[in-house]
Amino acid sequence: MRALDPDGVLGEPRERGATVGRYEIERVVGESATGVVYEARDAELKRTVALKVMARTSPELAERFSRDAQAMARLDHHNLVSVFDVGAVGGEAYVAMELVRGRTLRQWMATPHARPEVLGVFLQACAGLAAAHDAGLVHGNFKPEDVLVGDDGVVRVGDVGLASPDMLAGPRADQYCFAAVLYEAVTGAPPSHNSIDPAAVRPRRLARALARGLAPDPDQRFADMRAFGGELHAVLTAPADRFVRLGRASLLGFAALVIVVVRVACC
Ligand SMILES: Nc1ncnc2c1ncn2[C@@H]1O[C@H](COP(=O)(O)OP(=O)(O)OP(=O)(O)O)[C@@H](O)[C@H]1O
């Protein structure tokens, strides 16, 4: 949502030097249907922040936004974008947060990555979501645009609790969205019709974990993100399918050889 002009009409994003509360705009770093994210300078604390400015569509939404942002500000986890401050100016609400130098998970996914690297990134996002859930917060609309892969290699989940209120929102709905994004990262396409193509996913253990995270019945999903993460970690550290198959094949070959040798020796 762009800045509102005095007549309440949506205008262009703010120019460099404009102020929002105590924040001085430096440049636009991104925008979406709901808000504009700026790099801004906190004049009081003399630090650079990411400032997300959104229209306050209803008092209830503003109330919830403020409450969740306060809860986020109390959360301190390296896989969550730190929230510093929230406020309102005119018809708009803003949230000042840690400015992450890097790219979104959507951008990161645009180039191919080896399976262990993909799992490593998603395990970090999983830890961030788990920490938010532990604090009683849900993301509400987990998507690759809300995950920032820092140039420092740290993955941070942002916008926790900033999505529109949704009757279905909850930790297991977050889990479903997380699984859908991981499925897309692994196969190159989002899951269709609430079903996944197991043939498209290897190893099989990962296919099973994804099927569970994407189960239409929330009760069939993992108990929580930590359990999901545990399974992904097991996939990451388990030998790959082909090595297991190779191992089995060589074991069978060895057994056959022993039988032949024993038979020859006995004759
Ligand atoms: N803390 C941050 N640090 C650096 N860049 C950020 C930060 N938060 C957001 N961005 C950038 O701003 C862009 C827009 O973010 P924004 O949250 O407004 O949009 P979105 O995630 O696409 O949609 P939504 O409004 O549904 O969350 C992001 O894609 C990202 O590139």
Ligand SMILES: [Mg+2]
């Ligand atoms: Mg976002």
